[in-house]
Amino acid sequence: MTMSERRTRPLSRGRRFDLRATAMSFALIAAALIAAGLAVRALAGVVQRRPVWGVVLLCVAVAAVLAHGRRRRRLSAARIARRAGEALEQATTTALDALDAPAPAPSTAPAPTGPYGEGALHTADAPGVPGVLDYDALSPEEFEEAIAALCVRDGCSDVRVVGGAGDLGADVVGLSPGGHRLVIQCKRYGDDNKVGSQDLQRFGGTCFTVHEADVALVVTTSDFTAPAREYAEQCGITCVDRGGLLAWSADPARRPWAAGTGGADA
CATH class of the missing domain: 3.40.1350.10 (Trna Endonuclease; Chain: A, domain 1)
Structure with a gap:
């Protein structure tokens, strides 16, 4: 009586666990989190002084999330950390530039072309007198x-x-x-x-x-x-x-x- 030989399925050769790459990925993620904290702190000051910047940065963040969602391919942890670090670095630079921007100068009085030119309103105390406002x-x-x-x-x-x-x-x-x-x-x-x-x-x-x-x-x-x-x-x-x-x-x-x-x- 002969017994059929049972074929064994070869073991799949997966990716070997790389401790060095994993440690590097965690280090990059930690650095990104630290940069994110600094950027959020700087952006908070920008938003408090210039609310328009907060709206602009929020729109940029939403657009980045939507663009990222359209990508089908998966990104490695190291690539994600690198791109997040670059984005946070750019946002931090923008926030610091906004903080260093000089305050707007006081408004100067306009040339008297409107109130004292043609079409000036005349007050009831001086009717018909050119240049006298109401x-x-x-x-x-x-x-x-x-x-x-x-x-x-x-x-x-x-x-x-x-x-x-x-x-x-x-x-x-x-x-x-x-x-x-x-x-x-x-x-x-x-x-x-x-x-x-x-x-x-x-x-x-x-x-x-x-x-x-x-x-x-x-x-x-x-x-x-x-x-x-x-x-x-x-x-x-x-x-x-x-x-x-x-x-x-x-x-x-x-x-x-x-x-x-x-x-x-x-």
């Missing part, structure tokens, strides 16, 4: 821009609108034609709301010592209380009420800083 129709920010444009119109240089949070009372700064430093606070008030002495005291505490003004002006669409005018006279602050503002708007020769410079800028 200041009551302006927002506080637009009022500051209008005062800056008046300064530009009358020959001032380096005029900037700096009003906002932390401005310490200065809304418009610039140099008069005679080279004197102007510091202007703008009060777009209604007729029933006058500029009081407390407003003048707050401005008086910073206009000369902090902003180093040669001439300090407070310009309003309303009026000043008697104590406010008294304080302004004692401190050398020029008050420009509604009447003075309209006169200045209609006639460049009525520029208010001339009184604070002894007529040198008249």
